[in-house]
Amino acid sequence: MKKQTVSSLLAKKQQGEKIATITAYDASFAAIFDSADIDMILIGDSLGNVLQGHKNTIPVTVDDIAYHTSCVVRGTDRPLIVADLPFMSYSSPEQAYENAAKLMRAGANMVKFEGGKWLAETVSALVERAVPVCGHLGLTPQAVNVLGGFKVQGREDAAAEQMLADAIALEAAGIQLLVIECVPADLGKRIAQALSIPVIGIGAGVDTDGQILVMHDALGITQGRVPKFSKNFLAHSDSLLGASELYVNQVRSGEFPSDEHSF
Numbered sequence: 001m002k003k004q005t006v007s008s009l010l011a012k013k014q015q016g017e018k019i020a021t022i023t024a025y026d027a028s029f030a031a032i033f034d035s036a037d038i039d040m041i042l043i044g045d046s047l048g049n050v051l052q053g054h055k056n057t058i059p060v061t062v063d064d065i066a067y068h069t070s071c072v073v074r075g076t077d078r079p080l081i082v083a084d085l086p087f088m089s090y091s092s093p094e095q096a097y098e099n100a101a102k103l104m105r106a107g108a109n110m111v112k113f114e115g116g117k118w119l120a121e122t123v124s125a126l127v128e129r130a131v132p133v134c135g136h137l138g139l140t141p142q143a144v145n146v147l148g149g150f151k152v153q154g155r156e157d158a159a160a161e162q163m164l165a166d167a168i169a170l171e172a173a174g175i176q177l178l179v180i181e182c183v184p185a186d187l188g189k190r191i192a193q194a195l196s197i198p199v200i201g202i203g204a205g206v207d208t209d210g211q212i213l214v215m216h217d218a219l220g221i222t223q224g225r226v227p228k229f230s231k232n233f234l235a236h237s238d239s240l241l242g243a244s245e246l247y248v249n250q251v252r253s254g255e256f257p258s259d260e261h262s263f
């Protein structure tokens with residue numbers, strides 16, 4: 001099968017085909033997700049939680065993400081590879097160039113960072129320098145100390161309008177993909193409809209252009225509290241490949257996420 005690109009993902013949105021994506025951090029799991037026909041793999045700074053055992057993503061470094069990106073790249077041929085710029089690694093455009101370059105050299109096809117309008121200048125500067133960018137709005141875990149916890153975002157009208165305006169500003173600045181996390185399903189739908197680029201949801205309802213889950217949540221590996229929006233696909237399959245295919249198929253058919261996984 002053909003390598004996924006920003007163009008092939010855009011075409012999926014235009015044709016109304018859902019985009020199925022997941023996080024991975026190593027070659028073996030990434031190869032299984034590739035075999036299951038996953039469209040995009042994110043080397044998320046969630047690795048701070050699920051690999052390193054931290055309570056949040058703040059301790060994660062660019063070198064951590066670069067290392068895991070190189071591992072995932074070696075295990076895959078087909079999915080688009082997106083790597084997270086971690087906390088405080090994109091505070092200025094100059095810092096973003098330097099750190100994005102490390103992730104692109106490790107094999108990423110695109111970098112992702114968290115935040116709204118304030119990042120517009122950084123987005124245009126990166127795209128001009130040949131680095132594709134994915135935005136991330138809603139619950140932005142790097143901002144947990146400002147948000148006062150991990151909670152649903154955009155419930156009030158003013159906050160919803162602000163998020164929509166941020167999404168539009170980031171698209172105008174040049175992002176080619178957007179992740180929205182933990183927002184009411186109707187806001188997820190509004191943002192996906194307002195943008196021409198694919199909008200990938202996690203806890204954002206079924207009407208975004210695609211879904212992403214942290215692989216540990218999707219396979220029931222996560223210990224302790226599991227987010228309401230996630231689902232253990234390995235509980236419905238007897239193999240890792242089967243569970244991964246089930247996830248991809250349920251995203252493509254719109255069976256996942258259901259109301260019980262939405263806000």
Ligand code: KIV
Nearest residue numbers: 023044045046179214
């Ligand atoms: O770090 C991560 O895994 C993410 C996804 C949850 C979108 O940013």
Ligand code: NA
Nearest residue numbers: 044045046084
């Ligand atoms: Na992340």
